[in-house]
Amino acid sequence: DAKTTQPTSMDCAEGRAANLPCNHSTISGNEYVYWYRQIHSQGPQYIIHGLKNNETNEMASLIITEDRKSSTLILPHATLRDTAVYYCIACLRNTGKLIFGQGTTLQVKP
Amino acid sequence: DTEVTQTPKHLVMGMTNKKSLKCEQHMGHRAMYWYKQKAKKPPELMFVYSYEKLSINESVPSRFSPECPNSSLLNLHLHALQPEDSALYLCASSQVDLITYNEQFFGPGTRLTVL
16 A cells, blocks of 8 residues: 555644645556545544545545545535544455555544 | 434443443444544544455554454444543444445444543
């Protein structure tokens, strides 16, 4: 699995977009980028994933650079309930092995 | 029902005790997982079961013994644990599908304290 690097922490104002970066410069061509988050005292929750193209779902958008060496998770209108640790994972699809890095602690402030 | 349930929520045990953690899901998922999460650290994969058979063991010490008695249930049997085994133990489940992404659904975890 490719190593990912994320900032340790970020703040975001409520109602604004939260942009969480992830570096995965050693990602291989068939490895996907996955994002999970873990709200305090809960288990992790899947957010979104992508290979090459940008992806959007009801929770977030994922922007992957053309060289695939980095990506950004966008929460378009952050709420206080989005305060969590966000994990970026780069790995092969459906291996069953999720290797979590240190993640980014996002604090959404009123 | 899109929930993974884990019991108990909290468990305190001595180093000579034997106890079990239980995980249940009724989503028809055929893969189930155990993770260990120490305080302020990310989850670490321990075991993966696929179709009730152990498919991945991440070199976990034998004092942790997983069991998957049926497709809905996953147990983790604990024996002769050490204080450093104190952690949040998370269970997850997913489909086994070659076409779509098999996102993992996590339970809330069992917080284990070993005295």
